[in-house]
Amino acid sequence: MTAQEVRLCGLLLQEHFGDVVENVGTHLIRNGVLTLRALAHETKLALDLVKKSLCVLVQHGMCTFGPGRRGPAGPVEYHINCEHILHMLRYPRYIYTAKSLYGDTGELIVEEILQRGQMTMSSTVKTVADRLTHNMPEGQSMDYNEVVSAFSRLVETHFLQRCPPMASAESSGTGSAETPPAVTQPSNPESHPDCYKLPYISLSGHGKRRRSSEDGEADQRAAKKAKTDSSECGDEGIHWQVNFERFHLHFRDQAIISAVSCKLDQTSGEIVRTMLRMSEVTTSANAAFTQALSANEIFRALPSNYNIARPILDQYLTLLVDDPMEFVGKAGDSGGGMFVVNLHRALANLARATLESVVQERFGSRSARIFRLLLRKRHLEQKQVEDFAMIPAKEAKEMLYTLLSENLVQLQEIPKTPDHAPSRTFYLYAVNQLPTARLLLQHCYKTVGNLIERRLYETKENKRLLEKSQRIEAILASLQATGAEATQLTEVEEMITAPERQQLESLRHHINKLDSGENQVDETIFLLESYINSTQASR
Amino acid sequence: MSRGRGRNQFTFNVDALGFGRGDSLPTTTHTPSPLFPPMQFQPVPLHTGEEVEYMLALKQELRASSKNLPFHIRAARTKRDVSRYSDKYQTGEPKNNTIEWSPDWSRLPKELCIKVRKPQKTITGTKQQLKQRPKVAASKEDILQKLETLEKEEVHSEEEEDEGKKKKQNDDEEEEPEVEEDYDEEELEDETDYIASYFDNGEDFGGDSDDNMDEAVY
Numbered sequence: 001m002t003a004q005e006v007r008l009c010g011l012l013l014q015e016h017f018g019d020v021v022e023n024v025g026t027h028l029i030r031n032g033v034l035t036l037r038a039l040a041h042e043t044k045l046a047l048d049l050v051k052k053s054l055c056v057l058v059q060h061g062m063c064t065f066g067p068g069r070r071g072p073a074g075p076v077e078y079h080i081n082c083e084h085i086l087h088m089l090r091y092p093r094y095i096y097t098a099k100s101l102y103g104d105t106g107e108l109i110v111e112e113i114l115q116r117g118q119m120t121m122s123s124t125v126k127t128v129a130d131r132l133t134h135n136m137p138e139g140q141s142m143d144y145n146e147v148v149s150a151f152s153r154l155v156e157t158h159f160l161q162r163c164p165p166m167a168s169a170e171s172s173g174t175g176s177a178e179t180p181p182a183v184t185q186p187s188n189p190e191s192h193p194d195c196y197k198l199p200y201i202s203l204s205g206h207g208k209r210r211r212s213s214e215d216g217e218a219d220q221r222a223a224k225k226a227k228t229d230s231s232e233c234g235d236e237g238i239h240w241q242v243n244f245e246r247f248h249l250h251f252r253d254q255a256i257i258s259a260v261s262c263k264l265d266q267t268s269g270e271i272v273r274t275m276l277r278m279s280e281v282t283t284s285a286n287a288a289f290t291q292a293l294s295a296n297e298i299f300r301a302l303p304s305n306y307n308i309a310r311p312i313l314d315q316y317l318t319l320l321v322d323d324p325m326e327f328v329g330k331a332g333d334s335g336g337g338m339f340v341v342n343l344h345r346a347l348a349n350l351a352r353a354t355l356e357s358v359v360q361e362r363f364g365s366r367s368a369r370i371f372r373l374l375l376r377k378r379h380l381e382q383k384q385v386e387d388f389a390m391i392p393a394k395e396a397k398e399m400l401y402t403l404l405s406e407n408l409v410q411l412q413e414i415p416k417t418p419d420h421a422p423s424r425t426f427y428l429y430a431v432n433q434l435p436t437a438r439l440l441l442q443h444c445y446k447t448v449g450n451l452i453e454r455r456l457y458e459t460k461e462n463k464r465l466l467e468k469s470q471r472i473e474a475i476l477a478s479l480q481a482t483g484a485e486a487t488q489l490t491e492v493e494e495m496i497t498a499p500e501r502q503q504l505e506s507l508r509h510h511i512n513k514l515d516s517g518e519n520q521v522d523e524t525i526f527l528l529e530s531y532i533n534s535t536q537a538s539r
Numbered sequence: 540m541s542r543g544r545g546r547n548q549f550t551f552n553v554d555a556l557g558f559g560r561g562d563s564l565p566t567t568t569h570t571p572s573p574l575f576p577p578m579q580f581q582p583v584p585l586h587t588g589e590e591v592e593y594m595l596a597l598k599q600e601l602r603a604s605s606k607n608l609p610f611h612i613r614a615a616r617t618k619r620d621v622s623r624y625s626d627k628y629q630t631g632e633p634k635n636n637t638i639e640w641s642p643d644w645s646r647l648p649k650e651l652c653i654k655v656r657k658p659q660k661t662i663t664g665t666k667q668q669l670k671q672r673p674k675v676a677a678s679k680e681d682i683l684q685k686l687e688t689l690e691k692e693e694v695h696s697e698e699e700e701d702e703g704k705k706k707k708q709n710d711d712e713e714e715e716p717e718v719e720e721d722y723d724e725e726e727l728e729d730e731t732d733y734i735a736s737y738f739d740n741g742e743d744f745g746g747d748s749d750d751n752m753d754e755a756v757y
Contacts, residue, residue, distance in 0.1 A: 018611045045614075049612065051650075058646075059642055060610070065647075076648045092598045096593060118643075166646055517585060518598075
């Protein structure tokens with residue numbers, strides 16, 4: 001784990017789970033694997049607090065445990081999963097995708113499961129139905145069956161998966177204090193054959209509308225009874241979690257389609273979308289390209305509102321194949337031409353476009369020209385760079401050295417003589433895409449960390465003002481609920497002066513900008529991470 | 540004419556440096572570079588649009604709601620020297636280190652098992668409190684402990700924290716499932732305001748007055 005990743009993980013844990021979990025998590029990341037005792041000793045926290053934090057982390061899938069170095073008889077060791085923590089940045093994107101694919105019900109299901117880590121199907125259905133009922137007008141309520149059908153669709157398309165079952169070790173003796181801890185080993189979720197099988201649950205009913213607090217006690221008693229009922233739903237022990245990989249595949253496809261639409265046109269984007277949709281189930285997650293599809297199949301599978309003629313489709317496919325971005329490749333001639341989508345190459349090109357854009361925005365378009373030149377031509381001497389880029393020598397030198405000092409360009413020395421005399425050595429400049437992508441990814445992590453810290457600082461500076469405005473809002477809400485006159489309301493509103501109001505407004509604007517910035521940097525992080533993972537997978 | 544062999548020559552091509560022989564070197568810096576140096580190129584503005592706004596709202600909502608979930612762990616406040624009046628009203632922080640949600644313990648290693656904290660009742664819980672006393676007395680074996688507990692209950696009968704304390708005591712002395720059963724049973728009993736042990740059915744009332752007939756009875 002790099003220093004920036006550790007810092008970002010710490011900030012994310014602190015934001016969602018508080019300081020205690022952040023402390024525990026950061027120590028686990030820094031030290032690799034730790035046992036419970038060692039962790040308590042390192043963090044100097046109470047043992048109960050450490051246990052609670054570990055429960056939270058394991059519940060959310062961010063921490064795994066296993067038998068330690070001393071085998072099953074020794075203490076359990078905990079190992080943290082950093083990627084899962086970094087995925088917390090992307091939660092809004094997952095939820096929005098679920099909303100666009102499966103509507104409000106899907107959105108709420110994914111949101112509930114993301115916030116709670118793992119949930120059983122019945123509890124998810126009940127909670128989501130209650131939430132939807134709460135937003136519906138009086139008298140209507142959400143039927144459980146609709147929520148169940150949305151849940152089933154999510155499972156069928158693999159967006160949700162079962163949590164891997166624990167292979168429990170035999171525990172000798174019951175009730176004695178010396179029982180060895182039952183070390184259960186979680187396995188890869190995909191290796192379980194029932195990973196996407198829906199359990200049969202007997203659940204029928206409607207969402208309950210949450211009453212106001214006057215009925216608090218009756219509600220609590222009802223809630224207690226409901227809790228004892230939930231054990232009879234039939235899906236005890238089957239927990240569901242969000243399948244991040246599937247969401248990532250979906251984002252990758254979206255990126256490719258939007259790139260094609262931007263570069264060529266809408267119709268080409270639709271053709272690529274059709275090809276990707278057809279090969280969803282047949283392509284594995286790490287495949288370099290999709291299964292070959294014939295032009296006939298593509299023609300049949302195009303959506304009906306896109307009635308383009310067959311020869312036009314062929315022209316589009318030829319255009320796509322000839323495009324230098326190499327999104328689509330031709331794999332044969334049978335069936336009117338066999339075509340594949342080159343996934344890894346598409347990712348590499350998208351990453352390259354990102355790198356070029358970064359250089360352009362930070363150093364200007366001429367530096368970007370030098371960068372692109374070096375990307376294409378591999379190794380060039382300084383004189384050749386000046387000539388090919390058509391930039392005057394002095395400026396080219398300056399730009400090259402700036403890029404070199406930022407580590408975006410590397411310098412390779414090739415001596416002509418054994419004594420490495422400078423006048424008799426070639427100095428070649430080059431850009432390597434993969435290390436540069438890794439460097440930029442670390443920059444992105446650092447950026448998000450900086451954005452979060454700045455947001456925390458801004459919030460802390462104006463804490464007094466924020467608390468005051470929250471109190472006033474609460475007073476206003478309670479006054480309105482009890483039906484107060486307009487004069488009273490305006491009186492309360494005037495408790496915030498105009499300059500304070502302005503300050504609040506600008507604070508809100510800043511925080512929105514910082515949050516929005518985090519979301520946008522996360523898109524770049526996703527692209528670079530996908531590219532780096534795809535090159536590692538193909539090795 | 541060269542004075543010494545190779546003494547007056549540079550070993551590399553001077554033009555490559557970017558300045559000639561006679562030019563002055565760039566000035567030295569006296570201070571560290573500024574913290575926020577002026578940028579040569581302004582950054583591109585952020586994306587806008589419905590999608591972006593929606594995700595922004597989602598993000599802020601998630602952040603706010605995650606603070607209210609039981610997964611947000613706050614360290615229990617250490618006991619200060621004197622118990623203050625305001626402690627009664629600041630119930631936001633947990634007083635002990637039980638866990639506030641019940642995970643599936645079969646999926647976690649046994650060593651992480653902590654007592655699950657029951658959700659606290661509201662003020663109306665005093666009814667259950669009064670009912671609980673005879674039950675608590677009946678199940679204890681040690682008389683001293685019984686007296687102690689009753690005494691504590693008398694003193695703290697107004698505070699809601701009692702619920703937690705009694706549960707904790709129960710948990711410490713009995714095993715957890717038993718206490719849960721007790722609790723449930725009490726819930727299902729009739730809710731009356733009358734405590735069985737306080738009820739005095741008046742059988743010994745008339746017996747005492749036989750001895751002192753000459754004293755006036757008021």
